[in-house]
Amino acid sequence: MSAPRPANRGPGAARENRLALVAAATEVFAEQGIDAPLNAVAKRAGVGQGVLYRHFPDRVSLALAAFDTNVAEIETLSADPACGLDDLLRALTRQMIDSVAFVEIVTGADRDPRLEAIRERVRVALVGVVDQARRAGVLRPAVTADELMLAVGMIASLVAKVPEAERRPTAEAAWALLDRALRP
Incomplete structure (x- = not known):
């Protein structure tokens, strides 16, 4: 019954x-x-x-509502003048470890305009922090916010494929590898 x-x-x-x-x-x-x-x-x-x-008439509407707080956190952090690149990357990494679905949305290939809008919000949040990091010599001069989004997507894709207990060490190892390419 x-x-x-x-x-x-x-x-x-x-x-x-x-x-x-x-x-x-x-x-x-x-x-x-x-x-x-x-x-x-x-x-x-x-x-x-x-x-x-x-x-929520469809999956995308529900996902956008569920992950709006993630995007708002990134936007709030990036607007804080004390926020550096490492602060923002720590937040994005925590979010990808806690919920691979959020990063799937932000870095995915789905061309739904609603998803494009959320991706753009994250990209715009990264622009100022990336510019600041380049000026401070923390990032190579040629690195762009779009390339950083690509790096986040690559790591998120990797993190999504490992068991939850392995997500943090996997993300940390991947960032260590990519840091050698992104940083001077």
Whole structure:
């Protein structure tokens, strides 16, 4: 016999349901990647699939809501004059270790304009920090924000393929290797 379904709490629960879906999506995508079954998200949020699709008509809409805080963190860090390249790379690395799905979205090849917009937000956040790092002699003069995005994507792709316990050491080893190419 299946477990009893939660009672429909009606339109008054819409905000609470949305927040629960975003939190659940963040967890499920972090654990299973961006292609995780959406019914797993609905189940973890304690709502039916109909509620999920009322709030988020497709996977991209849900992923963008789930990872907006990641992008906001990168934007906030890059806007801080005290933030250096290493600070930003640590944050991006933590995010890729915690949730390979987020970096899959930012560095992926999907040409959905909504994903392009989130990629552009991250790229723009990197531009000032990359320029500052080049001026300070921390990065080679020819390194661009786009190349740094490529490096993040390469490491994220590698990190996504290893067990969770190996993600941090793998990311650190990959950055150590790429540092020799990116830094003077």
